[in-house]
Amino acid sequence: xxxxxDLKPTSNPIKRAYLYxxxxxxxxxxxxxxxxxxxxxxxxxxxxxALVTGLYLFIFFDTTVSGAHASLEVIINEQFYIGxxxxxxxxxxxxxxxxxxxxxxxxxxxxxxxxGIRWYSWFTGIPNLWLVGLLGITxxxxxxxxxxxxxAIGSSKLMDALPIFSDSMARNFMPGNLGGxxxxxxxxxxxxxLPMFLIFMLWFHVRRLSKVEISAPKGLAIGALLALTVLSxxxxxxxxxxxxxxxxxxxxxxxxxYLNIYPxxxxxxxxxxxxxxGGITVLMMFMPWLPKKKTGAVAVVDLNHCNGCGQCADDxxxxxxxxxxxxxxxxWKNEVVVAPQLCAACGICTGSCPSSNPFRKTSDDGLLxxxxxxxxxPLDQFKRQTDEALAKLEGDIKIMAFGxxxxxxxxxxxxxxxxxxxxxCIGMMPASLVEYALKNGADGVFISGCRHGxxxxxFGNHWMDMxxxxxxxxxxxxRVDRSRIRIFGAADTDGKKLKKEFQAFCDSLASQPxxxxxxxxxxxxxxxxHD
Amino acid sequence: MTSxxxxxxxxxxxxxxxxxxxxxxxxxxxxxxxxxxxxVTLAIGHAGQPVRPCRERTAEELAALPPNMRQPMxxxxxxxxxxxxxxxxxxxxxxxxxxxxGAFKDQGIDIYxxxxxxxxKHHFVAKxxxxxxxxxxxxxxEKVVDLAPADLLFIDFHAQMGGFLFK
Ligand code: HEM
Numbered sequence: 001x002x003x004x005x006d007l008k009p010t011s012n013p014i015k016r017a018y019l020y021x022x023x024x025x026x027x028x029x030x031x032x033x034x035x036x037x038x039x040x041x042x043x044x045x046x047x048x049x050a051l052v053t054g055l056y057l058f059i060f061f062d063t064t065v066s067g068a069h070a071s072l073e074v075i076i077n078e079q080f081y082i083g084x085x086x087x088x089x090x091x092x093x094x095x096x097x098x099x100x101x102x103x104x105x106x107x108x109x110x111x112x113x114x115x116g117i118r119w120y121s122w123f124t125g126i127p128n129l130w131l132v133g134l135l136g137i138t139x140x141x142x143x144x145x146x147x148x149x150x151x152a153i154g155s156s157k158l159m160d161a162l163p164i165f166s167d168s169m170a171r172n173f174m175p176g177n178l179g180g181x182x183x184x185x186x187x188x189x190x191x192x193x194l195p196m197f198l199i200f201m202l203w204f205h206v207r208r209l210s211k212v213e214i215s216a217p218k219g220l221a222i223g224a225l226l227a228l229t230v231l232s233x234x235x236x237x238x239x240x241x242x243x244x245x246x247x248x249x250x251x252x253x254x255x256x257x258y259l260n261i262y263p264x265x266x267x268x269x270x271x272x273x274x275x276x277x278g279g280i281t282v283l284m285m286f287m288p289w290l291p292k293k294k295t296g297a298v299a300v301v302d303l304n305h306c307n308g309c310g311q312c313a314d315d316x317x318x319x320x321x322x323x324x325x326x327x328x329x330x331x332w333k334n335e336v337v338v339a340p341q342l343c344a345a346c347g348i349c350t351g352s353c354p355s356s357n358p359f360r361k362t363s364d365d366g367l368l369x370x371x372x373x374x375x376x377x378p379l380d381q382f383k384r385q386t387d388e389a390l391a392k393l394e395g396d397i398k399i400m401a402f403g404x405x406x407x408x409x410x411x412x413x414x415x416x417x418x419x420x421x422x423x424x425c426i427g428m429m430p431a432s433l434v435e436y437a438l439k440n441g442a443d444g445v446f447i448s449g450c451r452h453g454x455x456x457x458x459f460g461n462h463w464m465d466m467x468x469x470x471x472x473x474x475x476x477x478x479r480v481d482r483s484r485i486r487i488f489g490a491a492d493t494d495g496k497k498l499k500k501e502f503q504a505f506c507d508s509l510a511s512q513p514x515x516x517x518x519x520x521x522x523x524x525x526x527x528x529x530h531d
Numbered sequence: 532m533t534s535x536x537x538x539x540x541x542x543x544x545x546x547x548x549x550x551x552x553x554x555x556x557x558x559x560x561x562x563x564x565x566x567x568x569x570x571v572t573l574a575i576g577h578a579g580q581p582v583r584p585c586r587e588r589t590a591e592e593l594a595a596l597p598p599n600m601r602q603p604m605x606x607x608x609x610x611x612x613x614x615x616x617x618x619x620x621x622x623x624x625x626x627x628x629x630x631x632x633g634a635f636k637d638q639g640i641d642i643y644x645x646x647x648x649x650x651x652k653h654h655f656v657a658k659x660x661x662x663x664x665x666x667x668x669x670x671x672x673e674k675v676v677d678l679a680p681a682d683l684l685f686i687d688f689h690a691q692m693g694g695f696l697f698k
C-alpha cells in the first residue's frame with residue numbers, strides 16, 4: 001500500500017538457505033534456545049570455556065621449548081580423565097568458537113545485516129577474526145610438536161615474505177637450534193596479549209548496539225558444555241610427536257579451524273598466500289559498501305509532542321537516541337535527540353512514543369503528529385492509509401493486516417476483506433493502531449513481522465509483542481479483545497505457514513460474535529491518550 | 532512439540548556439531564613429505580658483492596664532500612646477483628639466480644628452499660657465486676650424507692664462516 005518498495009529485500013538463495021537452517025533449529029531447540037539467535041553469546045561462552053580450561057592447563061604447562069610437549073603428555077596421561085577433559089575442552093571449545101563465528105558471519109551476511117549503519121559492527125568484527133586465528137595458531141605452536149614445527153616453518157616463510165624483518169625467521173628452525181627464540185613471545189601472546197586485545201576489540205564490536213546479549217541461554221550453554229565434554233573423552237585432544245629439528249614431519253593432522261593456511265603455505269609461494277588472506281580481509285572490510293545499503297530518512301524528534309519520557313531511547317536497538325535536558329523551555333525536564341549516523345531508520349521509536357496515537361486530535365495544520373516520527377512514513381500517513389484501507393474493506397469478516405519490510409510480505413494477504421500495511425519494522429506500529437483498526441471497522445487485526453525470536457532490527461517484533469500483551473509501554477489497553485488480534489512472525493520462506501495461520505485466524509473470527517466496537521468518540525480519544 | 536522429542540533432536544544436533552568439530556580439528560590429514568623421502572633445505576641470507584670494485588677516494592675528492600659523508604671508499608650501491616647451485620649425485624637439483632631486491636638493487640637476498648629427495652646416501656655439492664666480477668663460483672661446499680626417510684639435511688650459509696655449513 002505504501003507504494004515505495006525499494007527497501008524490500010529480494011529472496012536470494014543464501015538468505016533462504018539460512019532461513020531453512022534457522023527453521024530446523026527452531027524445530028529442535030525452540031525459539032528461546034535457537035543457537036542461531038545466540039551466536040555472539042555462544043561464541044563468548046566458548047571463549048569462557050577456553051579461558052577456564054586454559055588456566056587449568058597453564059598450571060601444569062611448561063612454556064619452555066624443551067618442556068612443553070612432555071608437560072602436556074603428563075596432563076593427558078597422568079591426571080585420570082581430568083587433564084584429558086580440560087585439554088579436550090580447551091581445544092574443542094576454541095574450534096566451536098570458530099564455527100559459531102562463521103555461522104555468525106553467515107547469518108549477518110545472508111540476512112543483509114552488515115550494511116548501512118551496521119557497517120560498524122561488521123567492520124569491527126573483522127579484526128576479531130584475525131585475533132582469534134592468531135590465538136589458535138599460537139596455541140598450537142606452544143605445544144612444540146611436529147605440527148608446531150610445521151606451523152613455525154610455515155609462519156616463518158610467510159613472515160620472511162613481508163618486508164618487516166631483515167633477518168630471516170625460517171633460519172631459526174634448523175638442526176642445532178632449539179627453535180626456542182619465540183617461546184616467550186608465544187606464551188605472552190597466547191596467554192595474555194591476544195586474549196586482552198580480543199576482549200578490547202569485542203567491546204568495540206558491540207559498542208553501537210544496545211542491550212547486547214552476553215550470556216547464552218542456560219539450556220543451550222549446558223547442552224554445549226556437555227557435548228564438548230563427551231567429545232573430549234571420545235576423541236581425546238592429543239599432540240603429535242615432539243618436534244625434532246633434524247626431522248621433517250611427514251603426516252600432519254592440522255586443526256582446520258585454525259591452521260588452514262599452513263597446508264596452503266606449504267605449496268604456494270608466500271606472496272600468494274598473503275594475497276589470498278589479505279584479499280579476503282580487504283574484501284570483507286569493503287563489503288558494507290559493495291554496494292551501499294539505501295537507508296531511509298532518519299527519525300526526527302518533534303519537541304512539541306515529546307515529553308522526554310525516554311521510551312524511544314530505551315527501545316532503540318542501535319543506541320541512536322539519547323535523553324538530554326530540555327532545550328526549548330517547555331515544562332518537561334527532558335527531551336530526546338537522535339544521532340543520525342547511528343539511526344537505522346527502522347521506526348521502532350515511532351512505535352515507542354506514547355504520542356504516536358491515532359486517536360489523538362490532529363494539529364492545526366491538519367496532520368497527526370507525534371514526538372518522534374519517520375519522514376519516510378510518518379504517523380499521519382500510515383494513519384490515513386489505515387483509514388482508507390478500513391473504508392474500502394467489504395465482506396463479513398474484515399481484517400486489517402500489519403507487517404514489515406523484512407519478513408514475508410503481508411500484502412500478499414490482500415483481498416476485498418483484507419487490507420495490509422507494511423512498516424519499516426513491525427516495532428514501528430503503535431499498539432494503539434490495533435485498537436484503532438478494531439474500533440473503526442476491522443473485525444480482526446493480524447500482525448506479522450520477522451520470525452519470533454529474531455528481528456531484522458533486533459528488537460522490533462519483541463517490543464511489539466510486549467506492547468500488545470501489555471508488558472511494555474506504550475501498551476495496548478487491557479480492555480481490547482485479544483482474541484481479535486493474532487500475531488504471527490514469518491520470514492520470506494514461511495509463506496505457507498503464514499497463510500495457514502491467517503486462515504485459522506479468519507476461522508476463529510467467524511466463530512465469534514461481531515465486535516461491539518463503535519466509532520470512537522473524543523472522550524475515548526482522550527482516554528486512549530492518557531493510557 | 533513434546534519436550535522428550537525436542538531433547539532428542541537437540542542431542543542429534545549437538546552430535547552433528549561435535550562430529551564436525553571432532554573431524555576438522557585433526558582431519559583431513561596433510562602429507563608434508565612423501566613416504567621414503569628425505570629433505571634437503573637450503574637457507575641462505577647473503578648480500579652480493581658490489582657490481583664494481585670499491586675505489587679509494589683521493590684527498591681532493593674527500594675534501595669536496597660534506598664532512599659527514601667523507602667515506603674513504605667509494606663503492607657502488609648496486610650489488611651483484613647471487614647464483615646458487617645445489618648438485619646431488621652429479622645432477623643439479625637447484626639452480627637459481629636471485630637479483631638483489633630494492634630500488635637500487637642494493638639489498639641482501641634471502642633463499643629458503645626445501646627439496647624432497649629419495650632417502651639414502653647422497654653426495655651434495657653446493658655452490659654460490661656472489662660477484663659479477665668472479666668467473667666461477669666463489670663458494671663451494673660438499674658433503675656425503677646418508678639420510679633415513681624423513682631426515683632433514685639443512686644447508687646453511689655464512690660467508691664469514693667460509694660459506695656452506697651442512698647440518
Ligand atoms: C570474534 C568473535 C565474535 C563475537 C564474540 C561476536 C559477538 C557479537 C555479538 C555479541 C553481537 C551482538 C548481537 C546482538 O546482541 O544482537 C554481534 C553483532 C554483530 N556482529 Fe559479531 N562477533 C564476532 C565476530 C564477528 C565477525 C567476524 C563479524 C563479521 C565480519 C561480525 C559481524 C557482526 C555484525 C554485522 C553484528 C551486528 C548485528 C546486528 O546489528 O543485529 N561479528 N557480534
